[in-house]
Amino acid sequence: xxxxxxxxxxxxxxxxxxxxxxxxxxxxxxxxxxxxxxxxxxxxxxxxxxxxxxxxxxxxxxxxxxxxxxxxxxxxxxxxxxxxxxxxxxxxxxxxxxxxxxxxxxxxxxxxxxxxxxxxxxxxxxxxxxxxxxxxxxxxxxxxxxxxxxxxxxxxxxxxxxxxxxxxxxxxxxxxxxxxxxxxxxxxxxxxxxxxxxxxxxxxxxxxxxxxxxxxxxxxxxxxxxxxxxx
Numbered sequence: 001x002x003x004x005x006x007x008x009x010x011x012x013x014x015x016x017x018x019x020x021x022x023x024x025x026x027x028x029x030x031x032x033x034x035x036x037x038x039x040x041x042x043x044x045x046x047x048x049x050x051x052x053x054x055x056x057x058x059x060x061x062x063x064x065x066x067x068x069x070x071x072x073x074x075x076x077x078x079x080x081x082x083x084x085x086x087x088x089x090x091x092x093x094x095x096x097x098x099x100x101x102x103x104x105x106x107x108x109x110x111x112x113x114x115x116x117x118x119x120x121x122x123x124x125x126x127x128x129x130x131x132x133x134x135x136x137x138x139x140x141x142x143x144x145x146x147x148x149x150x151x152x153x154x155x156x157x158x159x160x161x162x163x164x165x166x167x168x169x170x171x172x173x174x175x176x177x178x179x180x181x182x183x184x185x186x187x188x189x190x191x192x193x194x195x196x197x198x199x200x201x202x203x204x205x206x207x208x209x210x211x212x213x214x215x216x217x218x219x220x221x222x223x224x225x226x227x228x229x230x231x
Contacts, residue, residue: 057187057196058224067218068182068200074133075204075214080146083126083155084204084212087148099150099164106163118159126155133157140226142197143217146204147171154212165215170201174213179205187220195221 094102102117109115121127130144134157145156151166165171173183185199198220204212 057189058220060184060187060198062220062223062227063184063198063200063218067223068202071200071202071214071216075146075202077129079126079129080155080204080214081206081211083124084146084148085206087152087154088150088211091148091150091152094150099152099166102152103162103164107161110159110161117163121153121156121163122159124155127157130155130157139222140219141216142219143215145215147175147213147215149175149210149212151175151213165213170199170215171213174201174203175210177203177210179203179208179210181210195219197221 091099106117109118126146130146134141134144141157143156143158143160145158145160145165146154147165148154151164151168151171153160153163153165169183169185174181181203183201185201187196187198189195190197196219198218200216200218202214202216203210204214
């Protein structure tokens with residue numbers, strides 16, 4: 001009897017190890033494919049969809065007189081005015097060729113490790129002040145830079161692509177116009193961050209005389225959000 005039981009046990013184990021028939025294998029593969037497809041389908045259904053970027057910019061009317069006055073208060077300070085006046089004295093007699101050479105030097109240094117002109121500008125007291133202003137805005141101001149009477153950068157919160165702004169509307173529609181001139185540019189979509197930004201450009205004056213200009217880039221999307229929340 002024990003030998004018969006052992007024989008039956010061995011036959012049972014052998015039957016478990018027998019290869020599947022073609023039909024059984026096909027059925028097993030079908031079940032396996034269905035099981036593999038289920039998690040994939042569930043993943044596809046739960047995949048995150050990025051929010052659609054707004055194609056319509058917030059209104060320029062968000063830049064109210066209160067916003068402009070806040071900018072004036074930040075810019076009409078001794079550190080700003082004195083820095084511009086001092087650079088005007090330093091570079092006041094520069095020719096356009098010399099200005100172009102400085103601008104090219106800046107552009108070249110942007111691609112190099114050695115950046116004496118850029119480093120000197122970013123580390124001066126005015127740049128430090130503008131960087132603090134930008135930081136205290138908590139995301140509302142995305143860039144601030146101050147220009148002298150030639151349109152050359154005096155101080156800035158970020159590295160600009162060029163050193164000379166004298167051929168751009170931000171300078172041409174402010175400093176040469178009057179000491180109180182303001183030019184608000186059109187909103188532009190920042191593709192990297194998916195928000196709308198706008199540049200507010202203002203002349204800088206020492207008394208009634210224009211001595212330079214400033215550009216403050218504002219996150220218009222953030223400004224709209226704060227307005228909607230009543231902040």
